[in-house]
Amino acid sequence: MKKMKKILILGISGFAGLEIAKKLVLENKVIGTYYHNKPEIKNCELIQMDVTSNKILNSLLENKKPDLIINCVAISNIDECEMNHELCRKINVLPTEVIVEYCKRNPKTKYVFLSSSQVFGGDKTKVGAYSKDDPCHPINYYGKCKLECENIIRKLKNHVIIRPCLIFGLPKKYQHKTIFNYIYDALSVGDIFTAHFDQIKSPVFVQDVALLTKNIIEKEKTGIFHAGGKTRSIYDFTIEVAKFFSFNTNLVIIKKSEEKSYRSKNNSLDCTFTEQECGFIFKPLEESLYNIKRVII
Ligand SMILES: NC(=O)c1ccc[n+]([C@@H]2O[C@H](COP(=O)([O-])OP(=O)(O)OC[C@H]3O[C@@H](n4cnc5c(N)ncnc54)[C@H](OP(=O)(O)O)[C@@H]3O)[C@@H](O)[C@H]2O)c1
Incomplete structure (x- = not known):
C-alpha cells in the first residue's frame, strides 16, 4: 500500500496549484497556502499567508514538517x-531560498519547484526543442529568476524541477486567463483573433502538468522534467482550437509578433526524457479540448 504523504502546496489558489492539489488530495494529506484568493477544495487544510515573509514561511515549514513541498507561487x-x-525577485526567488535552507536541515523533505521553459530562449546556437540538459540562457527577468532558483535547488539531493511551457486550460474566475481563453472568448462571439506564426511553443494542458507532478511524486523521481505538449506555432494552435469548436477560421488573422528584447520567439521543449522516464504521455491537443468542452458546454 502507498504511504500517505504530508504535502504542502504553496500557491494552491493558482492555476496549476489548484489542479495539482485536486490530483493529490484523495491519497495524501494536503496543506495549501493562498494569498488573495481562497480556493474551493475539499479535504485540504487551507492557510492564508504571504510567502514573501521569510519568518512566516519558515515557521510554517517548521510547524507542518511536510514530506514534500510543491512551490507554485509566482x-x-x-x-x-x-x-x-x-x-x-521577492515572490519568485526569495521563498525558494527559505525552502532550500529548510530542506538542507531536513534532507528527507522533497522540494518540487515549478520552473519554466523561459530558462531558455537566448542561445544563439540552438533555437527551440530544448531538452533538459541543454544549457540555459534566459532572456527575461522572469526566466533569470527561475534559473537562479534552479541553481540553488539543484544543490539539494531530494529535488524535482518541472519546466512547463505555456500552460492552457480553463481557469477559475479569479485566476489569470490562458491562451485558450483569449482564443475562445474572441472567436466564440465572432471577434477576430490575431495569432503569431513566429511564436513557437509546446502548450501543455494544465491537467497534464498536474498528472505529471503526481506521477513524479508517486514514482519518487528526482531531477529536471520538461512539461510540454506537441510543438506548434500560436497560429497553428489557434486554428486547431477554431476548427475543434467549429468557429470561423477566417476570423484568425495571421501576424508576425512584435520584436521585444525580452521575449523569445521559440522556447519549445523536447519532452522525450520526461515521457520515457515517467512513462507519461502528454495528451494530444484534441483530447485536451474534449476535456475543456465537456466543462463549458
Ligand atoms: N502559467 C503558465 O503558462 C506557466 C508556464 C510555465 C511555468 N509556469 C510556472 O508554474 C507555476 C504556476 O503558475 P500559474 O500560472 O499556475 O500561477 P498563478 O495562477 O499566477 O498563481 C500564482 C500563485 O501564487 C500565489 N501568490 C502570489 N503572490 C503571493 C504571495 N506574496 N504570497 C503567497 N502567495 C502568493 C497566488 O495566490 P493568490 O491567487 O491567492 O493571491 C497564486 O496561488 C509558477 O511557478 C509559474 O512561474 C507557469
Missing part, C-alpha cells in the same frame, strides 16, 4: 516581472 506574467524586478 508572478507568472513575463511583462510584469520585466517592469518590476524587485517584486518579481
Whole structure:
C-alpha cells in the first residue's frame, strides 16, 4: 500500500496549484497556502499567508514538517516581472531560498519547484526543442529568476524541477486567463483573433502538468522534467482550437509578433526524457479540448 504523504502546496489558489492539489488530495494529506484568493477544495487544510515573509514561511515549514513541498507561487506574467524586478525577485526567488535552507536541515523533505521553459530562449546556437540538459540562457527577468532558483535547488539531493511551457486550460474566475481563453472568448462571439506564426511553443494542458507532478511524486523521481505538449506555432494552435469548436477560421488573422528584447520567439521543449522516464504521455491537443468542452458546454 502507498504511504500517505504530508504535502504542502504553496500557491494552491493558482492555476496549476489548484489542479495539482485536486490530483493529490484523495491519497495524501494536503496543506495549501493562498494569498488573495481562497480556493474551493475539499479535504485540504487551507492557510492564508504571504510567502514573501521569510519568518512566516519558515515557521510554517517548521510547524507542518511536510514530506514534500510543491512551490507554485509566482508572478507568472513575463511583462510584469520585466517592469518590476524587485517584486518579481521577492515572490519568485526569495521563498525558494527559505525552502532550500529548510530542506538542507531536513534532507528527507522533497522540494518540487515549478520552473519554466523561459530558462531558455537566448542561445544563439540552438533555437527551440530544448531538452533538459541543454544549457540555459534566459532572456527575461522572469526566466533569470527561475534559473537562479534552479541553481540553488539543484544543490539539494531530494529535488524535482518541472519546466512547463505555456500552460492552457480553463481557469477559475479569479485566476489569470490562458491562451485558450483569449482564443475562445474572441472567436466564440465572432471577434477576430490575431495569432503569431513566429511564436513557437509546446502548450501543455494544465491537467497534464498536474498528472505529471503526481506521477513524479508517486514514482519518487528526482531531477529536471520538461512539461510540454506537441510543438506548434500560436497560429497553428489557434486554428486547431477554431476548427475543434467549429468557429470561423477566417476570423484568425495571421501576424508576425512584435520584436521585444525580452521575449523569445521559440522556447519549445523536447519532452522525450520526461515521457520515457515517467512513462507519461502528454495528451494530444484534441483530447485536451474534449476535456475543456465537456466543462463549458
Ligand atoms: N502559467 C503558465 O503558462 C506557466 C508556464 C510555465 C511555468 N509556469 C510556472 O508554474 C507555476 C504556476 O503558475 P500559474 O500560472 O499556475 O500561477 P498563478 O495562477 O499566477 O498563481 C500564482 C500563485 O501564487 C500565489 N501568490 C502570489 N503572490 C503571493 C504571495 N506574496 N504570497 C503567497 N502567495 C502568493 C497566488 O495566490 P493568490 O491567487 O491567492 O493571491 C497564486 O496561488 C509558477 O511557478 C509559474 O512561474 C507557469
